[in-house]
Amino acid sequence: xxxxxxxxxxxxxxxxxxxxxxxxxxxxxxxxxxxxxxxxxxxxxxxxxxxxxxxxxxxxxxxxxxxxxxxxxxxxxxxxxxxxxxxxxxxxxxxxxxxxxxxxxxxxxxxxxxxxxxxxxxxxxxxxxxxxxxxxx
Numbered sequence: 422x423x424x425x426x427x428x429x430x431x432x433x434x435x436x437x438x439x440x441x442x443x444x445x446x447x448x449x450x451x452x453x454x455x456x457x458x459x460x461x462x463x464x465x466x467x468x469x470x471x472x473x474x475x476x477x478x479x480x481x482x483x484x485x486x487x488x489x490x491x492x493x494x495x496x497x498x499x500x501x502x503x504x505x506x507x508x509x510x511x512x513x514x515x516x517x518x519x520x521x522x523x524x525x526x527x528x529x530x531x532x533x534x535x536x537x538x539x540x541x542x543x544x545x546x547x548x549x550x551x552x553x554x555x556x557x558x
Contacts (some may be wrong), residue, residue: 423479425498426472430491444470447491454485467542471498503546505556512537512557 427497433443447461448470455461460475461482474482483495498517501507539553
């Protein structure tokens with residue numbers, strides 16, 4: 422189940438001393454897009470905006486946020502404990518969900534491929550990013 426979204430933005434991160442003003446305006450615009458969904462919360466973290474759904478419909482929130490100027494991408498998040506076994510299980514679940522959608526919606530005239538890319542914002546995790554990606558993949 423999708424619990425959060427990661428919202429990435431582009432050019433405003435280059436604005437120097439005005440960056441926090443631009444980020445604040447972006448979050449304000451995101452809040453406005455889901456103004457009738459009070460359970461949705463926003464938190465600026467490491468050059469991104471974490472969107473906590475708190476039970477809101479992920480597809481509906483994603484569709485609304487796609488229209489917010491300045492956002493480059495929205496990625497679904499599944500929250501797990503900081504253990505490699507849980508990451509591997511979550512990866513298998515996501516791949517299983519994706520395979521079902523892919524096989525139902527597209528021609529299968531080429532091999533199904535995927536990529537795992539890890540980025541540790543918490544460097545206290547015992548494995549480096551390439552090793553996490555290798556094990557989950």
